[in-house]
Amino acid sequence: MKLLFSKEVIARRIGQLAARINRDYGERPVVLVVLLKGAQLFAADLCRHLTCPVRLEFMRVCSYGAETASSGCPRILLDLDEQLRDCHILLVDDILDTGLTLHHLSRHLRQHQPASIRTCVLIDKYERRQVAIAADYAAIELQQGFVVGFGMDYNEQYRNLDAIYCLEAEDLAKESHP
Ligand SMILES: O=P(O)(O)OC[C@H]1O[C@H](OP(=O)(O)OP(=O)(O)O)[C@H](O)[C@@H]1O
Numbered sequence: 001m002k003l004l005f006s007k008e009v010i011a012r013r014i015g016q017l018a019a020r021i022n023r024d025y026g027e028r029p030v031v032l033v034v035l036l037k038g039a040q041l042f043a044a045d046l047c048r049h050l051t052c053p054v055r056l057e058f059m060r061v062c063s064y065g066a067e068t069a070s071s072g073c074p075r076i077l078l079d080l081d082e083q084l085r086d087c088h089i090l091l092v093d094d095i096l097d098t099g100l101t102l103h104h105l106s107r108h109l110r111q112h113q114p115a116s117i118r119t120c121v122l123i124d125k126y127e128r129r130q131v132a133i134a135a136d137y138a139a140i141e142l143q144q145g146f147v148v149g150f151g152m153d154y155n156e157q158y159r160n161l162d163a164i165y166c167l168e169a170e171d172l173a174k175e176s177h178p
């Protein structure tokens with residue numbers, strides 16, 4: 001595995017991102033809709049920098065399973081149990097890759113008739129995009145590579161790492177032929 005972003009760099013980028021969000025939202029209350037499992041560490045750090053009134057809600061969506069390619073069909077495994085009508089929603093995810101997850105979730109959340117929906121990701125990885133979607137807020141931009149750490153997994157491993165790494169060919173081979 002190759003180190004891409006140290007914990008110090010991640011912390012600095014999250015702080016800078018939060019400053020932008022604070023400027024944009026001012027005093028307006030925001031509902032962070034956090035996508036489990038991957039976004040939990042990012043959201044925990046981000047929300048502690050936010051100065052507007054914050055409400056935290058969680059959803060669980062899955063489209064990768066044990067693979068490094070999207071199934072093409074994000075499944076909602078845990079939905080919201082409250083209506084978010086007239087709320088300002090900030091949809092928080094760890095990574096934007098094909099875009100299918102955030103595209104699907106943004107459409108799903110529109111049914112709540114919120115006042116606004118914006119998207120916020122730790123990593124915007126643009127090379128594999130399949131739908132036209134851009135993150136409103138992204139802490140880090142990356143062209144390619146399957147990344148793990150800081151909440152992100154490969155087959156449920158590595159979420160606990162405090163930095164972000166790129167998996168290399170031998171890491172993937174090791175996993176499929178233990
Ligand atoms: O832009 P996309 O190609 O849709 O990829 C992004 C999604 O992939 C990962 O979710 P995953 O399905 O692996 O679930 P997890 O959050 O539980 O790891 C990640 O957490 C994002 O939600």
Ligand SMILES: Nc1nc2[nH]cnc2c(=O)[nH]1
Pocket residue numbers: 064095096097098125145146147148152153154
């Ligand atoms: N862990 C992880 N999950 C992803 N989901 C979409 N792209 C990625 C990635 O690069 N790493």
